[in-house]
């Protein structure tokens with residue numbers, strides 16, 4: 001009898017792990033990578049999210065491993081990577097996309113609320129990166145992409161927990177890019193602008209007034225789509241980005257630039273049509 005628990009030879013196709021890959025932006029990233037020939041592992045807490053997402057990803061042509069995982073719990077994260085080793089025998093790309101968020105003034109964020117967001121975003125990104133390192137080191141083109149937000153370097157009024165956590169992930173991105181360059185691992189970040197997903201419609205874009213105010217703050221005058229974010233991840237993990245590491249790519253319609261230091265153009269030429 002062969003030992004069914006021992007891993008076989010590594011899978012022929014490259015493998016990408018997307019945390020939070022069953023929903024929203026993570027799922028769109030999975031679809032883009034599936035079309036580029038990756039097999040996938042997706043990890044999050046809810047079996048329903050994973051099952052629904054996996055169906056979409058399989059339709060895009062990938063083999064998909066669903067790994068129920070809470071990224072805040074190091075033992076679960078270790079088990080997740082062990083499952084990937086057993087099933088695929090390799091890991092080439094890690095996308096740290098899982099996040100939690102909610103709108104609240106800083107003084108109303110409870111210690112538990114703070115720990116929940118920082119735990120998923122910052123601890124989760126570190127635990128997953130650390131656990132994935134041995135498998136990534138065996139890849140010929142290993143890469144990590146961390147999904148952050150522009151308030152990592154700006155300000156995030158209403159989301160102090162998430163802004164602080166994403167700032168930590170940005171520092172981690174740059175630090176690991178330097179430390180793990182010796183293993184050939186590139187580490188970059190993508191900062192999406194506002195994107196409507198089931199998750200953020202519930203957590204952030206809580207009313208039409210909020211949606212309109214956010215949209216008006218984007219120079220391109222609209223929300224982005226999950227697919228537009230996914231394209232940037234696809235680029236960063238691919239061969240055309242082989243000399244890019246430690247960078248953050250804002251995919252946000254110009255949102256973080258806003259009106260610049262001041263809207264001098266509008267003040268000087270008030271009759272000119274507005275952009276957007």
Ligand SMILES: NC(=O)c1ccc[n+]([C@@H]2O[C@H](COP(=O)([O-])OP(=O)(O)OC[C@H]3O[C@@H](n4cnc5c(N)ncnc54)[C@H](OP(=O)(O)O)[C@@H]3O)[C@@H](O)[C@H]2O)c1
Pocket residue numbers: 019020021022023024025026043044045046047049050069070071072096097098099100101120147148149150191192193194195196197198199200
């Ligand atoms: N949408 C935007 O406007 C926007 C803007 C800037 C940045 N981003 C970033 O983009 C990424 C994706 O966001 P999204 O809009 O696609 O939201 P989303 O659909 O709510 O995605 C969040 C994902 O994280 C997973 N997750 C939450 N807690 C987890 C935990 N403890 N362990 C493992 N997985 C967990 C969720 O799955 P389970 O519930 O199954 O655990 C879900 O799949 C996030 O990093 C977010 O911060 C989004």
